[in-house]
Amino acid sequence: MSRNKCFRCGLINSNADRLCRRCGVNLGSPENAPPQSATGPVLEPRKPTNRPSRIVGIAVAMLSTALLYNYRMHSSEPPRPKPPTESEIRLNEKKESERRQQERDRETLDKLK
Ligand SMILES: [Zn+2]
DSSP states (O other), X not given: OOSEEOTTTOOEEOTTOXXXXXTOOBSSSSTTOOTTTTTSOOOOTTHHHHHHXXXXXXXXXXXXXXXXXXHHHHHTSOSSSSOOOHHHHHHHHHHHHHHHHHHHHXXXXXXXX
């Protein structure tokens, strides 16, 4: 690169300029870089803040998937916890028929009155 074009405002500064003459942005490196990054040791100021947030993001993702999985497991279950067995069905049919019989008896009794 022979010229420093400002990435923020687009002004072309001379190669010697470290900062943009118009907006004063650091031309050596992208935004948020320390002003003396060329001379000082390379620091990574974002790392301490980036790492926990990434871990939290992973944890949140895992938690949400676990919750979703759990929810699906429960919601996919039929309303009845277990299908009725044959004897239970027969018992229900018997009860149902008995109830109908009682209703019929009551109706006939009402008619007789
Ligand atoms: Zn600029």
